[in-house]
Amino acid sequence: MKLKHRERFSVLKIFTGGGFIPFILRRILTSIVLIFGMTFISFSITQLVPGDPVAANLGQSAYSDPEIVAAFEKEFGLDQPVPIQYLRYIQKLSKGDLGISLSSKRPVLTDLKEYFPATMEIALVAVFLSLIFGLLFGIISAVTRDRLPDQLIRVFSLTGVSMPTFWTALTAFYIFFFVLGWAPGTGRLDPGAEPPKKQTGLFTIDALIEADFSTFRQAFSYLLLPAIVLAIYAVGIITRFTRASVLEILGNDYVRSARAKGLPEYIVIKRHVLRPALLSIITVAGVSFASLMAGSVLVENVFSWPGLGQYAYRAAVGLDLPGIMGVSMVVATVYITMNLIVDVLYRVIDPQLRKSN
Amino acid sequence: MKFKEIIGILFSIALISSVVVSGPVNAAPKTLTVETVFQLTSTDPARSFEQTGNMINRALYETLLTYKGGDASTPIAGVASKWTVNADATVFTFTIDPKAKFSDGTKITSADALFSLNRLKNVKGNPSSLMNGITVSAPDAGTVVLTTEKPTPQVLAIVTSPALGVLNSKLVKANGGSDAVDAKDTDKALDFLKSASVGSGPYTLKSFNLTTEVVLIKNKKYWGKTQAGYDQIVVRNVPVNVQRLNVIKGSSSIAVDLSPDQASDVGKLVNVVKGQASNVFFLYLSQQKAFSAATAFTSNASCIEAARYGINYKKIVRYAGLGAIQAPGIIPSFFSGALTQKDVIKQDTARAKAAFDACGMKDTPVQIGFWGDGGAVNGLNFASLAALVDEDLRAVGFKVKLNGAPIAVSLPLYRENKEEIGLWLWGPDWPDSTNYTESFSPGTKVGLRMGWLAGADSVIEGLRAKAATETDAKKRAAIFREWQLEMNKRSPLIPLVQPAAILVANKSVKNVQDHPIWKVNLTELG
Numbered sequence: 001m002k003l004k005h006r007e008r009f010s011v012l013k014i015f016t017g018g019g020f021i022p023f024i025l026r027r028i029l030t031s032i033v034l035i036f037g038m039t040f041i042s043f044s045i046t047q048l049v050p051g052d053p054v055a056a057n058l059g060q061s062a063y064s065d066p067e068i069v070a071a072f073e074k075e076f077g078l079d080q081p082v083p084i085q086y087l088r089y090i091q092k093l094s095k096g097d098l099g100i101s102l103s104s105k106r107p108v109l110t111d112l113k114e115y116f117p118a119t120m121e122i123a124l125v126a127v128f129l130s131l132i133f134g135l136l137f138g139i140i141s142a143v144t145r146d147r148l149p150d151q152l153i154r155v156f157s158l159t160g161v162s163m164p165t166f167w168t169a170l171t172a173f174y175i176f177f178f179v180l181g182w183a184p185g186t187g188r189l190d191p192g193a194e195p196p197k198k199q200t201g202l203f204t205i206d207a208l209i210e211a212d213f214s215t216f217r218q219a220f221s222y223l224l225l226p227a228i229v230l231a232i233y234a235v236g237i238i239t240r241f242t243r244a245s246v247l248e249i250l251g252n253d254y255v256r257s258a259r260a261k262g263l264p265e266y267i268v269i270k271r272h273v274l275r276p277a278l279l280s281i282i283t284v285a286g287v288s289f290a291s292l293m294a295g296s297v298l299v300e301n302v303f304s305w306p307g308l309g310q311y312a313y314r315a316a317v318g319l320d321l322p323g324i325m326g327v328s329m330v331v332a333t334v335y336i337t338m339n340l341i342v343d344v345l346y347r348v349i350d351p352q353l354r355k356s357n
Numbered sequence: 358m359k360f361k362e363i364i365g366i367l368f369s370i371a372l373i374s375s376v377v378v379s380g381p382v383n384a385a386p387k388t389l390t391v392e393t394v395f396q397l398t399s400t401d402p403a404r405s406f407e408q409t410g411n412m413i414n415r416a417l418y419e420t421l422l423t424y425k426g427g428d429a430s431t432p433i434a435g436v437a438s439k440w441t442v443n444a445d446a447t448v449f450t451f452t453i454d455p456k457a458k459f460s461d462g463t464k465i466t467s468a469d470a471l472f473s474l475n476r477l478k479n480v481k482g483n484p485s486s487l488m489n490g491i492t493v494s495a496p497d498a499g500t501v502v503l504t505t506e507k508p509t510p511q512v513l514a515i516v517t518s519p520a521l522g523v524l525n526s527k528l529v530k531a532n533g534g535s536d537a538v539d540a541k542d543t544d545k546a547l548d549f550l551k552s553a554s555v556g557s558g559p560y561t562l563k564s565f566n567l568t569t570e571v572v573l574i575k576n577k578k579y580w581g582k583t584q585a586g587y588d589q590i591v592v593r594n595v596p597v598n599v600q601r602l603n604v605i606k607g608s609s610s611i612a613v614d615l616s617p618d619q620a621s622d623v624g625k626l627v628n629v630v631k632g633q634a635s636n637v638f639f640l641y642l643s644q645q646k647a648f649s650a651a652t653a654f655t656s657n658a659s660c661i662e663a664a665r666y667g668i669n670y671k672k673i674v675r676y677a678g679l680g681a682i683q684a685p686g687i688i689p690s691f692f693s694g695a696l697t698q699k700d701v702i703k704q705d706t707a708r709a710k711a712a713f714d715a716c717g718m719k720d721t722p723v724q725i726g727f728w729g730d731g732g733a734v735n736g737l738n739f740a741s742l743a744a745l746v747d748e749d750l751r752a753v754g755f756k757v758k759l760n761g762a763p764i765a766v767s768l769p770l771y772r773e774n775k776e777e778i779g780l781w782l783w784g785p786d787w788p789d790s791t792n793y794t795e796s797f798s799p800g801t802k803v804g805l806r807m808g809w810l811a812g813a814d815s816v817i818e819g820l821r822a823k824a825a826t827e828t829d830a831k832k833r834a835a836i837f838r839e840w841q842l843e844m845n846k847r848s849p850l851i852p853l854v855q856p857a858a859i860l861v862a863n864k865s866v867k868n869v870q871d872h873p874i875w876k877v878n879l880t881e882l883g
Binding site: 054058068075114170187 | 386398482484486487541548567591593602605608609769802
């Protein structure tokens with residue numbers, strides 16, 4: 001159906017005009033282009049790795065049998081030239097098909113649906129913890145500048161950002177599981193325990209939906225330690241950024257005026273410091289959330305957490321191209337979405353940015 | 358929101374968390390938890406050929422014959438109660454046990470065995486090559502016959518492989534399975550076999566997750582004498598260092614992958630089961646003269662001699678830890694015709710240096726390829742092992758460069774014969790010494806990876822041919838022994854070490870034994 005000139009103009013205006021909605025639409029369009037660009041980069045990089053997915057996935061004897069090798073290559077389209085493989089991938093992708101995983105031999109989309117909720121569950125708790133504690137520590141650190149609380153928090157945040165996540169995970173597991181016995185073992189539930197009926201894939205939420213508090217308690221106990229480990233890096237980053245932003249704003253004349261008026265300190269912080277400081281904090285929080293997805297590879301490995309990180313690790317080791325591409329798509333989408341949310345929040349918080357639109 | 362409110366919320370979270378964490382956990386049925394680093398692709402016997410897959414599939418699917426405990430030399434009855442072999446080892450006749458039933462109660466017939474073995478052959482999966490040269494027939498409902506064109510005494514060992522597990526053919530067909538010649542295109546039963554097991558083993562599949570855990574539950578209709586010892590078995594994918602903590606703490610029953618060092622101080626609450634690993638680590642020098650400047654020399658007999666006598670084997674064995682032995686030959690110590698410690702090559706630096714001078718390699722750098730991203734098997738790290746070899750070869754005069762790479766990169770280089778010197782291991786595809794004569798002789802699988810083409814050594818190839826057709830056990834053992842002694846004299850292969858196989862198990866678990874093919878004898882644990 002052809003659009004009339006005026007209608008075409010209106011549609012165009014939605015994308016090019018000022019205001020909030022055109023801004024969002026423009027960003028969504030850009031995001032789609034970015035994701036397709038990312039597929040090209042991921043595909044190219046994977047092809048540059050001097051490995052052979054056939055050798056990585058077939059056993060000693062099978063690899064020596066040309067018939068088996070040919071069957072494997074045909075099954076996964078590896079017998080085609082690389083550009084054709086990419087075009088076929090894009091063709092399938094446009095229909096929502098992410099291909100078949102070389103290692104699990106299942107559609108990648110099915111795999112991602114299975115593994116993504118576990119990572120989301122741990123990442124959401126980690127984000128929650130990192131935002132709460134990052135903000136709190138950052139503010140305390142700034143208002144007690146150069147005093148003992150500030151010194152302690154700075155040591156903690158520096159340790160948080162500089163310790164390798166893998167090492168933190170192993171140490172935390174050793175101390176809280178092995179020595180103190182406070183944390184349960186690895187996995188999401190006790191060995192062989194029946195998971196709650198799948199609704200969201202987040203065991204804690206699904207257990208609550210079913211009003212199964214015993215499973216909720218168990219799932220939460222398994223979730224807490226890996227989530228804390230995953231949050232430590234983000235807490236460190238957010239603490240440092242919050243401290244720096246709050247310190248910068250505390251030096252402004254209007255803050256001094258507010259204090260001179262006799263306003264209680266928490267009102268000063270809440271009304272006159274925190275809001276302007278939020279701009280830079282939101283940026284770093286957004287990036288931290290996205291980086292949690294990447295950090296989960298190591299944490300999930302130590303805690304045997306059945307999430308995207310474990311899947312990504314297996315796909316990378318086995319040169320499982322569709323699997324690698326699928327995980328890259330998810331991580332890229334999370335990054336892009338977080339950036340979009342951050343940009344939107346900017347406009348919500350900062351009136352000047354809204355006006356500039 | 359006021360500060361007090363924020364503090365209040367934080368305290369509430371902390372309180373809820375502590376209550377949640379310290380609360381009681383669900384009571385579980387009698388559960389065995391086995392932890393290992395997963396080597397697993399599926400629970401479809403026709404497509405699974407990895408250690409973890411073998412361990413699990415053996416509990417789900419029974420084979421015509423099997424082995425007891427950790428033994429890998431004397432087949433015993435499985436689904437077949439009787440079997441005969443003709444004089445020249447070309448016709449193997451198996452009689453299905455009339456009592457044998459699948460987990461759904463259906464009687465096992467020869468049609469099921471015929472379907473399962475033909476499906477394995479035709480899906481062209483990882484283990485399909487086990488069926489090379491074997492034809493299956495079912496002359497009546499209770500008899501299965503395997504025939505080969507040339508004498509193949511190892512068939513009795515091959516049929517014990519979990520890949521040859523017998524499936525309920527009706528159920529598999531009903532769910533997309535096929536044993537036709539074009540099964541590689543038409544068989545669609547893989548997904549079904551990840552969600553259900555259709556075998557006759559003491560356990561059935563409850564759930565399958567490729568990266569985390571596989572749960573097996575007791576087959577209540579099991580037809581055999583030894584019933585499942587547990588209500589459920591959970592096999593979990595856990596890093597090695599965490600396996601150690603879990604088994605000591607008692608939150609897992611068996612840790613599969615600990616090194617001798619890691620198992621040396623696990624305390625008194627667990628048993629350490631020591632055996633000899635079926636993996637043999639070896640070094641080889643490429644025989645492709647034209648591949649690189651270095652291989653123009655590595656193909657030289659003097660160069661091989663220099664490497665063979667330059668290595669400090671005792672140091673490598675010490676590094677491999679308690680229970681490891683120097684590999685006197687490529688065939689592991691428990692297989693027919695294995696060499697003994699009297700036959701080991703001893704380091705002779707003077708001889709090695711003289712051979713190196715005669716080789717003329719002198720200033721030519723040579724690369725050692727190996728699995729380099731922390732790859733370790735039986736607790737033996739390839740990079741550390743390569744460093745030890747590097748030190749010894751340098752002492753002789755080699756200008757060695759270590760070229761380790763992630764497995765996905767290094768493995769293709771090895772398999773495509775693109776390494777100057779390779780450091781790898783071999784684990785048996787089937788528990789019989791023919792697996793070695795058929796894999797390491799000139800012109801065979803690893804032989805070709807070494808650039809050692811057919812016709813390169815008539816004596817060794819002659820012994821290989823004799824081993825393949827000899828049916829008398831004593832004569833076979835003598836041939837395997839002679840083949841290895843000749844290999845040690847002239848082949849480009851240098852066996853290094855056979856590490857220990859360690860299983861660390863909770864004391865409540867009885868009868869734990871390491872097996873060269875399926876690692877843990879799950880079905881016999883109680």
